[in-house]
Amino acid sequence: MTLQVRVWRGTEDGSFQTFEVPRYASQTVLDVVTHIQRHLDPTLAYRYACRVGMCGSCAMTVNGRARWTCRTHVDNVARNDRLEIGPLRNLPVIRDLVTDMREFFDKWARAKGQFKGSRTRNDDFEKVVPQTTERKAVDAGIECIGCGVCYSACNVVAANPAYLGPAALNRAWTLVKDEREMSNPDRLRAVAGDAGCHACHTHMDCTERCPKHISPTAGIAGLKKEIVKAALRGEL
Ligand code: SF4
Ligand code: SF4
Ligand code: FES
Numbered sequence: 165m166t167l168q169v170r171v172w173r174g175t176e177d178g179s180f181q182t183f184e185v186p187r188y189a190s191q192t193v194l195d196v197v198t199h200i201q202r203h204l205d206p207t208l209a210y211r212y213a214c215r216v217g218m219c220g221s222c223a224m225t226v227n228g229r230a231r232w233t234c235r236t237h238v239d240n241v242a243r244n245d246r247l248e249i250g251p252l253r254n255l256p257v258i259r260d261l262v263t264d265m266r267e268f269f270d271k272w273a274r275a276k277g278q279f280k281g282s283r284t285r286n287d288d289f290e291k292v293v294p295q296t297t298e299r300k301a302v303d304a305g306i307e308c309i310g311c312g313v314c315y316s317a318c319n320v321v322a323a324n325p326a327y328l329g330p331a332a333l334n335r336a337w338t339l340v341k342d343e344r345e346m347s348n349p350d351r352l353r354a355v356a357g358d359a360g361c362h363a364c365h366t367h368m369d370c371t372e373r374c375p376k377h378i379s380p381t382a383g384i385a386g387l388k389k390e391i392v393k394a395a396l397r398g399e400l
Contacts, residue, residue: 169196170206172250175257180248181205183299193226193233193241197249197261206399210261210298217375220309223316225250232375252316254325268312268331268334273359275332276351281344285393290344302338314370314380326359330370334360335384349399352391354395356400359371361387 165187170180183200193210196288199250212222217235224233226241241247255263256350271334273274278359292299314330315321328336339345357360362385394400 165195167196167238168246170199170246170248171200171261172257172260173208173260174357175259178260180250180256182218187238187242187245191238191347192225193231193236193247193249194222194237196238196247203349206330208261209259217221217311222321223252223311223313224250225316230313230389232311232313233376235273252253252312254316254318254321255312265312267325268315268329269310269330271328272310272335275328275336276347276354277335279339279342279345283344292343296343298341298343302341302383304376305334305338305380305383307376308334308338308378309376311375311377313373314378317369318374319367319369320363324359324363327363328359328361330354330364330384333364334378334380334383335366335385337380337387340387348390349394350392352387355387356391361391385390 166185169185169383170185171183172178172387173181183204185199189254194215197210201210203238210232213219215234217232223230226233226236227243230252244346249261251257251261254267255268258264281290298314308331310331318330320327333355336351339351340348368381371381
């Protein structure tokens with residue numbers, strides 16, 4: 165049994181190249197890409213690290229949809245023994261399957277995605293009680309692995325490259341709900357602008373595609389409510 169695999173080669177103006185790859189049980193899409201690079205064309209560029217769904221580095225577009233490739237089984241996505249594998253959408257292509265993630269993570273910084281607490285290294289750890297409503301609201305969101313799948317799936321990012329996007333806004337949401345956090349007025353100001361959460365059209369593509377079952381859409385809706393409350397308090 166073999167697979168016909170079309171793989172993106174080159175940069176933005178590249179094209180697909182077809183490879184024939186042996187097929188076997190429990191094979192992942194990342195296994196397919198690795199076979200091509202190790203046995204058919206060592207110049208193929210791609211990225212991965214953990215192979216177990218933790219690092220977020222292996223995301224690619226597989227048969228038209230963004231996915232984490234190390235946890236995507238060929239049996240679930242191949243159509244008529246064919247696969248098409250490309251780089252993530254909405255990001256510049258460095259080469260082949262490797263995208264430039266700088267803008268993606270710069271947007272986390274623009275959404276004030278850095279934790280800012282009040283304790284110093286001389287203080288005891290500040291504990292967060294897991295059962296509080298605030299903490300439970302971000303149970304899923306804090307598991308984000310920064311894979312970029314949601315960002316690649318978002319049509320608003322495609323239409324408006326300045327839009328902060330679902331991952332950065334999900335990060336902001338987790339910090340807004342963190343009771344230790346000291347800089348939430350700044351954070352809410354950062355995500356309230358034209359490129360922030362009000363640009364979201366609630367398409368839910370991010371939520372449908374997130375491999376960690378996070379709902380950035382729900383977090384963005386939560387941010388909108390927090391912005392209104394902060395505005396009424398006169399904090400924005
Ligand atoms: S819900 Fe918002 S962030 Fe998510 S894909 Fe749709 S427009 Fe993008
Ligand atoms: S929210 Fe989900 S899809 Fe988006 S970067 Fe985080 S883990 Fe990946
Ligand atoms: S290689 Fe780490 S998440 Fe896929």
